[in-house]
Amino acid sequence: MRGKGISRRDWLRMASRVAAGVSLEVAGLSKLRAAQAGRSSNDVLGQAGPSPAERTAALLGGDPTRYRFTPQEDAFLEELERACFQFFWDEVNPSTGLVKDRSQAAGPDSRNVASIAATGFGLTALCIADHRGWQAANAIRQRVATTLRFVESRVPQAHGFFCHFLNIQNGERVFQSEVSSIDTAIFICGVLTCAAYFDDVEIRTLANRIYQRMDWNWLLHGDKTLAMGWTPERGFIRSRWDSYSELMMVYLLGLGSSPTAMSKQSWDAWTRPYFEFNGVRYIGSHAPLFVHQYSHAWFDFRGKRDKYADYFTNSMIATKVHKLWCLELSREFPDYTEDMWGITASDSARGYAVWGGPPAMGRIDGSIVPCAAGGSLAFLPEEAVRVLRNIREKYEQRVWRRYGFVDAFNPLTNWYSQDVIGIDVGITLLMAENARSGFVWEQFMKNDAARNGMARAGFHAVTPAESAAPPKLPVPNGYPIFVIH
Numbered sequence: 157m158r159g160k161g162i163s164r165r166d167w168l169r170m171a172s173r174v175a176a177g178v179s180l181e182v183a184g185l186s187k188l189r190a191a192q193a194g195r196s197s198n199d200v201l202g203q204a205g206p207s208p209a210e211r212t213a214a215l216l217g218g219d220p221t222r223y224r225f226t227p228q229e230d231a232f233l234e235e236l237e238r239a240c241f242q243f244f245w246d247e248v249n250p251s252t253g254l255v256k257d258r259s260q261a262a263g264p265d266s267r268n269v270a271s272i273a274a275t276g277f278g279l280t281a282l283c284i285a286d287h288r289g290w291q292a293a294n295a296i297r298q299r300v301a302t303t304l305r306f307v308e309s310r311v312p313q314a315h316g317f318f319c320h321f322l323n324i325q326n327g328e329r330v331f332q333s334e335v336s337s338i339d340t341a342i343f344i345c346g347v348l349t350c351a352a353y354f355d356d357v358e359i360r361t362l363a364n365r366i367y368q369r370m371d372w373n374w375l376l377h378g379d380k381t382l383a384m385g386w387t388p389e390r391g392f393i394r395s396r397w398d399s400y401s402e403l404m405m406v407y408l409l410g411l412g413s414s415p416t417a418m419s420k421q422s423w424d425a426w427t428r429p430y431f432e433f434n435g436v437r438y439i440g441s442h443a444p445l446f447v448h449q450y451s452h453a454w455f456d457f458r459g460k461r462d463k464y465a466d467y468f469t470n471s472m473i474a475t476k477v478h479k480l481w482c483l484e485l486s487r488e489f490p491d492y493t494e495d496m497w498g499i500t501a502s503d504s505a506r507g508y509a510v511w512g513g514p515p516a517m518g519r520i521d522g523s524i525v526p527c528a529a530g531g532s533l534a535f536l537p538e539e540a541v542r543v544l545r546n547i548r549e550k551y552e553q554r555v556w557r558r559y560g561f562v563d564a565f566n567p568l569t570n571w572y573s574q575d576v577i578g579i580d581v582g583i584t585l586l587m588a589e590n591a592r593s594g595f596v597w598e599q600f601m602k603n604d605a606a607r608n609g610m611a612r613a614g615f616h617a618v619t620p621a622e623s624a625a626p627p628k629l630p631v632p633n634g635y636p637i638f639v640i641h
Contacts, residue, residue, distance in 0.1 A: 206435070220472060220534070220535055220536060220537050220538075221458055223537040223538055225537065225541065225591075225592065229541050229545070230592065232541070232544070232545055232548070233533075233541065233588050233591075233592055234288075236530075236544065236560050236561075236584070236588060237284070237288070237585055237588050237589060238288075238290055239558065239559055239560035240281070240559060240560050240581045240582070240584055240585035240588075241281050241284065241285050241290055241585060242558060242559055243259065243559040243560075243576060243578065243581045244274075244277065244278035244281040244282070244578075244581075244582070244585075245281075245285070245291065246259075246263070246264055246558075246559075247259045247264060247578070248278065248299075248324075249270070249324045249325055250299070250302070251302070251306075251325075252270075252302070252303070252306045252310075252324065252325065252326070252327060253275065253278075253299060253300075253302045253303025253304070253306055253307070254270035254275050254303070254306070254307075254311075254322055254324045254327060255270055255271070255274040255275045255277070255278040255324075255578055256268075256269065256270055256271075256274065256324060256578060257269050257270060257271040257274055257321060257577065257578055258563075258575050258576060258577045258578060259559070259575065259576060259578075260574055260575060260576075261557035261558065261559055261561075261562045261563070261573070261574060261575055261576045262557045262558055262574075263557075263558045263559075268323060268324045268325060269321055269322070269323070269324065269330055269331075270321070270322045270323070270324040271320060271321055271322070271339065271578060271579070272311075272318040272319065272320060272321075272322060272336070272339045272340060272342075272343045273320070273336075273338075273339040273342040273343060273578070273579050273582075274578025274579055274582065275303065275307075275343055275346065276339075276342040276343035276344065276345055276346030276347070276582075277342065277346060277578060277579060277581070277582025277583070277585070277586065278303075278346065278578070278582070279300060279303060279343075279346030279347060279349065279350050280345070280346045280349045280350075280453075280454070280582070280586055280596060281582065281585055281586075282296050282299055282300050282350070283349050283350060283353040283354075283595075283596070283599060284585065284586075284589050284595060284596070286353070286354075287353075287595055297354060297356060297359075300350050300354060300356075300359055301356070301358055301359055301362070304347065304350070304358075304359060304362035304363060304366065305362060306327065307327070307343075307366060308362050308365055308366050310326075310327050311327035312327065312328065312329060313335075313369075314335045314374075314386060314388075315369075315370070315371035315374040315375070316340075316366075316369040316370030316371055317335045317336070317337060317340045317370065317375065317385075317386075318335065318336070318339070318340045318343060319333050319334065319335055319336065320333040320334055320335075320336040320339045320385075321333040332387065332389065334384075334385035334386065334387050334393060335385050335386045335387065336384070336385045337375055337382055337383065337384055337385055337397065337406050338384070338397075338402060338403070338405075338406060340370075341405045341406040341409055342405070342450070342579070344366070344367055344370070344409055345405060345409075345453070345454040345600065347363045347366055347367060348363060348367065348454075348600060348603045348605060348606065349454065349596065349599050349600045350363060351363035351364065351603065352599045352600060352602040352603050353599045367409075367413065367605065368413065370409075370410075370413065372410040372413065372417045372418045373417075373418075375410075376418070376422065377392050379396065380419075380421050380422050380425035381396045381397055381398040381422060381425050381426055382396060382397045382403075382406055382407065382410070382422065383395075383396055383397075384396060384397060397426060398425070398426050398427065399426055399427045399428075399429060399441065400426065400427065400428045400429060400439050400440065400441050400447075401441045401443055401447040402446065402447045402449075402450040402451055403426060403451075404451035404455065404467065405450065405451040405454065405455060407422060407423050407426070407609075407613070408451075408455060408606070408609035408610060408613060409605065409609060410422070410609075411423060411608070411609040411612040411613055412603075412604070412605035412606060412607070412608040412609025412610075412612070413605060413609075415612070420612055420613065420614065423462075423612075423613045423614070428464055428465065429441070429637070429638065430637040430638070431477075431514070431637070431638045431639075431640060432637060432638070432639045432640065433477045433480070433481065433514050433640045434480075434640075436473065436477055437637070438470050438473040438474050438477065439464075439465055439467075439470050439474075440474055440638075442515070442517065442638075443510075443512075443517075444499070444500040444501040444510060444511065444512035444517070445474075445475070445478050445498070445499070445500040445512050445528050445531070445532070446500045446501060446527075446528075446531060446583065448470075448471040448474045448475060448535075449471070449531035449532065449583055449587065450583065451467075452467075452468065452471060452534065452535075452587075452590075453531075453582075453583060453586040453587060453590070453596065454586075454596060454597070454600040454606070455597075455600070455601070455606060455609075455610065456594075456597035456598075456600070456601050457471075457615075458597075459617060459618050460610065460615045460616065460617060460618060461615065461616065461618050461622065462613055462614040462615050462616075463614055466618060466622075468535075471535050472535045472536065475532045475535045475536050476535075476536060477514065478497075478498070478499075478512070478513070478514070478528075479497050479498075479536070479539065481513055481514040482497035482498065482499065483497065485520065488522075489520070489521070489522035489568060490568075491522050491524065491566075491567045491568055492522070494539075494542075495542055495543060495546040496524060496543060496546055496547065496550075497524075497528075497529070497543060498524060498525055498526070498527075498528030498529040498532070498543060499511055499512045499513070499520065499523065499524070499525055499528055500512050500525050500527065500528040500531070501525075502523075502525040502527070502563050502564040502573075502577070502580065503563040503564045503573040503575060503577070504519075504521070504523055504564060504566075505521070505523075505566060505569065505571040506519070509523075512528075514640045515638070515640050521566060521568075521569070522566055522567070522568040522569070523564050523565065523566040523571075524547065524564065524565055524566070524567070525563070525564045525580075526544060526547055526555070526560075526561035526562075526563075526564070526584070527561075527563070527580040527581070527583055527584045529541075529543040529544050529547075530544060530561075530580075530583065530584030530587060530588065531583040531584060531587050532587070533584075533587045533588050533590075533591035534587050534590045534591045537591045540591075541591075544561075547561065548561075550567075551565065551567065551572075554572045555572060557576075559576045559581060560576070560581065560584070561576075561584075562574065562575070562576065563575050563576050563577050563580055
């Protein structure tokens with residue numbers, strides 16, 4: 157898998173410790189097209205010229221929720237989604253319903269490690285497939301029921317939370333992996349999507365049992381923020397969900413489970429650091445692009461905000477900034493263009509890599525990660541689908557396999573991954589479907605838990621006055637801001 161039993165979360169923790177050591181002024185890339193725009197370096201640094209709010213407004217331009225794919229784009233996304241779904245149909249043990257963590261991109265192999273997160277994406281994929289008519293309805297429903305029965309009764313759990321990696325045949329823990337809060341949350345999102353979509357008493361009963369037995373006070377472990385995980389050998393992982401990342405789904409599931417499961421103080425307790433890239437501000441993290449995607453795959457943040465932010469708009473801004481950062485990298489890596497960009501945690505020629513930016517993290521080498529654009533389809537639909545179609549057209553013989561795109565590739569070095577990773581396939585499938593139809597959002601938000609979680613966190617509809625306001629308010633007192641230049 158990733159060598160010596162190190163989980164995806166372990167990689168991210170280690171990378172975050174390194175990234176957290178950068179200074180407030182993060183040295184790096186030159187100012188974004190300053191010469192082309194006719195601005196001085198002082199302008200770019202915000203000492204003159206447009207304000208950060210004005211630059212952000214100009215950067216975004218249109219409303220992505222109003223974009224309509226052309227017939228050619230929609231046909232491409234249909235083919236991509238079906239290929240992604242094939243992974244979740246093939247790479248599963250039909251007796252347990254557990255989905256492989258990864259597989260060869262060309263088709264099934266002998267690896268037997270599942271991940272609870274990939275299984276959650278797989279449950280959601282089954283809803284999409286039933287909605288789209290890609291498999292027989294009875295077969296899909298049976299697969300869902302088999303998965304829920306097995307997980308509810310056979311897969312080891314600690315206070316309702318599951319291990320990151322499992323034996324695909326019997327559900328036992330492998331790699332001494334952690335009981336993972338985020339990977340369990342991804343699984344639960346898939347469980348609840350099935351409960352909302354299928355009119356089936358058994359599926360809904362099993363889904364409710366799995367969700368309601370989660371002990372959120374145990375995961376809080378005497379603090380206001382949630383622990384990232386736990387192992388029987390060492391107890392709770394020291395790292396906590398205490399700063400903006402993919403964490404929103406974990407807190408919202410806890411808040412939504414019951415009025416007493418978690419206090420709103422926990423939602424308010426994690427920090428929301430601000431990043432500024434060439435005068436554009438957004439809430440961010442020293443982490444790859446996927447942190448702006450995962451919670452949005454299920455929770456519908458469109459047109460809503462809490463007292464801190466409109467997180468959907470924030471992810472739009474962060475994605476656009478990531479694209480512009482990639483374009484600046486083209487001075488060193490000429491494969492990055494308007495039609496070819498996107499770096500997030502993925503395979504690389506040197507093994508699994510936690511890389512991306514801005515600010516740059518990992519040994520950037522010109523690699524392209526298709527799920528970076530795939531997971532961005534809901535935020536930048538026109539630009540992201542252009543990237544994906546361009547990758548397919550230019551490199552089809554080397555990047556397109558049975559399950560769609562390989563996990564990553566580098567056209568400068570002629571390296572192409574031979575694998576796909578379940579969560580990377582999953583985020584592409586779900587965000588493609590949300591961008592096309594909003595189906596996953598629609599189904600998942602039928603759950604009382606989803607609606608209650610957002611309400612208890614303080615979300616409300618964006619008012620006309622709020623929508624007319626600059627998309628980036630001044631940084632609140634006490635909040636860190638990392639200026640990237």
